[in-house]
Amino acid sequence: MGRYVLRRLLLMVLVLFGVSVIVFFIVHVIPADPVGALLGGNAPPQLVDQMKHQLGLDKPIWAQFGDYMLGILHGNLGISLKSNRPVTQDIAEYFPATLELAIFSIIISVALGVVLGILSAVYRNSWVDHFSRIFSILGVSMPVFWTGLILLLIFYYILGWLPGTGQLSLFTIPPHRITGMLLLDSILTGNWEAFRDGLAHIILPAAVLGYSATASIARITRASMLDVLRQDFIRTAKAKGLSGRVVIYRHALKNALIPVVTLIGLTFGSLLEGAVLTETIFGWPGLGRYIVNALLVLDYPAIMGGTLFIALMYSLANLIVDLTYAVLDPRMRI
Amino acid sequence: MRGDLLDVRELKVVFYTYRGIIKALNGVELWMNHEERLGLIGETGCGKSVTSLSIMGLIEQPGEIISGDVYFEGKSMQKMSMEELHDMRGKKISMIFQEPVSALNPVMRIGFQVAESISRAKDIKIKEAYPEVLKMLELVGLDSKRTASLYPHELSGGMAQRAMIAMALSSNPKLLIADEPTSALDVTIQAQIMELLDELVREMGNAVILITHDMGVAAEFCDKIAVMYAGNVVERASTVDIFEEPLHPYTKGLLKAVPKIGQSKELVGITGTVPDLVNPPTGCRFHPRCPYAMNKCSQKMPPLIEAKPGHHVACYLYTQEGEHNAN
Numbered sequence: 001m002g003r004y005v006l007r008r009l010l011l012m013v014l015v016l017f018g019v020s021v022i023v024f025f026i027v028h029v030i031p032a033d034p035v036g037a038l039l040g041g042n043a044p045p046q047l048v049d050q051m052k053h054q055l056g057l058d059k060p061i062w063a064q065f066g067d068y069m070l071g072i073l074h075g076n077l078g079i080s081l082k083s084n085r086p087v088t089q090d091i092a093e094y095f096p097a098t099l100e101l102a103i104f105s106i107i108i109s110v111a112l113g114v115v116l117g118i119l120s121a122v123y124r125n126s127w128v129d130h131f132s133r134i135f136s137i138l139g140v141s142m143p144v145f146w147t148g149l150i151l152l153l154i155f156y157y158i159l160g161w162l163p164g165t166g167q168l169s170l171f172t173i174p175p176h177r178i179t180g181m182l183l184l185d186s187i188l189t190g191n192w193e194a195f196r197d198g199l200a201h202i203i204l205p206a207a208v209l210g211y212s213a214t215a216s217i218a219r220i221t222r223a224s225m226l227d228v229l230r231q232d233f234i235r236t237a238k239a240k241g242l243s244g245r246v247v248i249y250r251h252a253l254k255n256a257l258i259p260v261v262t263l264i265g266l267t268f269g270s271l272l273e274g275a276v277l278t279e280t281i282f283g284w285p286g287l288g289r290y291i292v293n294a295l296l297v298l299d300y301p302a303i304m305g306g307t308l309f310i311a312l313m314y315s316l317a318n319l320i321v322d323l324t325y326a327v328l329d330p331r332m333r334i
Numbered sequence: 335m336r337g338d339l340l341d342v343r344e345l346k347v348v349f350y351t352y353r354g355i356i357k358a359l360n361g362v363e364l365w366m367n368h369e370e371r372l373g374l375i376g377e378t379g380c381g382k383s384v385t386s387l388s389i390m391g392l393i394e395q396p397g398e399i400i401s402g403d404v405y406f407e408g409k410s411m412q413k414m415s416m417e418e419l420h421d422m423r424g425k426k427i428s429m430i431f432q433e434p435v436s437a438l439n440p441v442m443r444i445g446f447q448v449a450e451s452i453s454r455a456k457d458i459k460i461k462e463a464y465p466e467v468l469k470m471l472e473l474v475g476l477d478s479k480r481t482a483s484l485y486p487h488e489l490s491g492g493m494a495q496r497a498m499i500a501m502a503l504s505s506n507p508k509l510l511i512a513d514e515p516t517s518a519l520d521v522t523i524q525a526q527i528m529e530l531l532d533e534l535v536r537e538m539g540n541a542v543i544l545i546t547h548d549m550g551v552a553a554e555f556c557d558k559i560a561v562m563y564a565g566n567v568v569e570r571a572s573t574v575d576i577f578e579e580p581l582h583p584y585t586k587g588l589l590k591a592v593p594k595i596g597q598s599k600e601l602v603g604i605t606g607t608v609p610d611l612v613n614p615p616t617g618c619r620f621h622p623r624c625p626y627a628m629n630k631c632s633q634k635m636p637p638l639i640e641a642k643p644g645h646h647v648a649c650y651l652y653t654q655e656g657e658h659n660a661n
């Protein structure tokens with residue numbers, strides 16, 4: 001087990017190295033002029049040269065790459081051109097909001113997706129199954145920005161049940177920052193006013209972000225459940241005289257969830273991606289919106305740092321999933 | 335009633351598949367008494383497993399019992415409530431299968447799986463069943479403490495089948511169905527498992543249906559033999575009668591491959607192919623392969639009649655209308 005984890009960690013380092021190479025070269029090869037973007041079109045040439053020198057942009061690209069990689073090894077992702085702060089510091093500020101949104105929506109998607117999946121497997125071809133099928137097809141085929149706008153239109157603009165954008169209403173006093181995750185901090189500081197308001201704000205973006213994840217989890221759970229229900233050991237469980245409920249929840253479910261866990265890991269990654277759009281639509285102050293803003297002003301250290309960080313989170317999520325696998329499936333324990 | 339433990343009457347089971355409707359059981363007749371050992375033999379696909387699953391009440395989608403019934407201790411299973419059916423499986427009938435490792439739940443420890451059976455049979459909590467678990471595992475010759483904490487993939491096929499036997503016998507069932515319990519195991523292990531079954535069943539007094547390919551094993555283990563062909567029981571008699579004086583042309587063909595009782599030999603088919611059960615032959619389903627086939631054989635199915643005392647056969651050679659005799 002220890003060796004397995006070590007191997008996975010090494011592999012992760014390799015993947016992250018690959019990602020940083022790719023991100024670095026994409027950002028540096030696109031014909032854009034970050035200094036121009038920073039200083040404006042008609043800055044004096046000396047100032048432009050001085051700025052380039054300061055940013056190391058006058059060095060050959062290989063040297064720049066070397067500097068960047070060396071920085072990463074020291075946990076230094078460079079200085080954001082826009083905020084003038086270390087990118088790591090920016091990430092620390094913006095990432096908790098993204099993480100909170102992602103965790104919230106993955107909890108909802110897993111709960112909803114697994115339940116839908118089980119019901120549509122157990123009651124195959126019933127109305128639950130048909131509903132879940134349509135729900136899922138829409139979920140995987142509708143673009144995030146479209147679902148987002150439609151939900152905003154219905155629940156905010158027409159019905160007025162839920163707030164529109166942001167993490168809190170204008171007049172709600174935010175909780176003292178401990179983890180940076182607003183709901184968690186509200187609980188920790190006992191600020192129930194902020195908790196209630198924060199909860200109302202997170203529902204729509206979490207629903208939008210989690211919709212396609214719910215859809216694919218429901219489909220995989222259904223397929224996996226149907227597969228497990230055909231296995232020999234299910235017949236044994238029935239032959240023991242166990243009731244249908246015990247057969248499904250005690251004997252089939254744990255087996256059926258094994259492939260679902262992998263999907264949850266992948267889904268968590270795609271939630272981080274989806275956060276870019278969702279955060280933009282809902283004005284959510286997270287890392288996704290941070291990266292979009294960085295793109296708009298060609299803040300290349302922020303773009304690279306943010307992307308690399310998301311890749312790191314993605315790999316970590318998958319590592320955790322593989323370890324969970326071993327807990328669920330005794331055959332995987334080595 | 336023909337058997338005081340089990341009576342299967344004119345059981346018809348079909349499976350709805352994309353290839354068409356598989357007429358798997360075509361009016362099976364089968365009966366047995368308490369503590370009797372019945373061997374069920376016949377080629378692969380003739381309906382042995384489907385028969386045993388019907389007796390367990392486990393025919394499910396895409397299968398359906400379209401007519402006939404199974405009476406267990408005189409009670410119609412078609413008329414039993416869900417609860418009665420579950421109770422019957424938990425307490426009165428048990429089953430062991432061909433692939434012991436895949437018949438056990440891969441994510442549960444053996445001890446738990448045995449405990450579950452005991453708790454079901456004795457209406458006690460699973461936790462309270464553990465002393466009994468160790469006793470049962472010991473009874474089937476396993477290192478009880480260690481085995482209880484293992485997962486199925488950590489057991490050999492033989493050990494897994496012993497664990498299955500422990501599970502199946504923990505309710506001391508009236509009837510144990512063993513569906514080819516040794517065909518997936520090594521030859522040396524096969525003999526050990528059959529010996530173990532023989533010993534335990536003798537002690538506990540369970541009736542057994544043994545489904546097997548091995549005529550030698552059937553001859554040694556069983557009091558009665560029922561021969562199945564393409565969804566019907568075509569002959570049923572005491573083991574001695576079946577081997578010394580087989581009546582049905584199909585049984586005769588089967589036995590040509592086995593020179594002597596007690597000599598283990600695989601069941602070799604007879605010339606011709608196993609019929610397609612989507613479009614089965616009309617009348618006697620054996621007629622395309624039968625050397626004695628007559629005109630009427632392809633028109634109407636011969637009923638299972640008692641040709642000699644205690645010896646039943648479904649063949650026109652033995653009815654009044656039979657025009658000529660075999661041999």
Ligand SMILES: Nc1ncnc2c1ncn2[C@@H]1O[C@H](COP(=O)(O)OP(=O)(O)O)[C@@H](O)[C@H]1O
Pocket residue numbers: 349350351356358376377378379380381382383384385395396397611
């Ligand atoms: N679940 C099922 N779906 C479709 N057909 C089935 C199913 N189970 C059994 N059958 C069919 O029923 C017939 C009898 O099968 P079975 O009882 O398993 O034979 P065997 O005598 O080898 O145990 C076969 O033709 C088989 O194809």
Ligand code: SF4
Pocket residue numbers: 582583584618619620621622624625626627628631636648649650651
């Ligand atoms: S009924 Fe006819 S075809 Fe069938 S076994 Fe007897 S003789 Fe052969």
Ligand SMILES: [Mg+2]
Pocket residue numbers: 382383384513
């Ligand atoms: Mg079979």
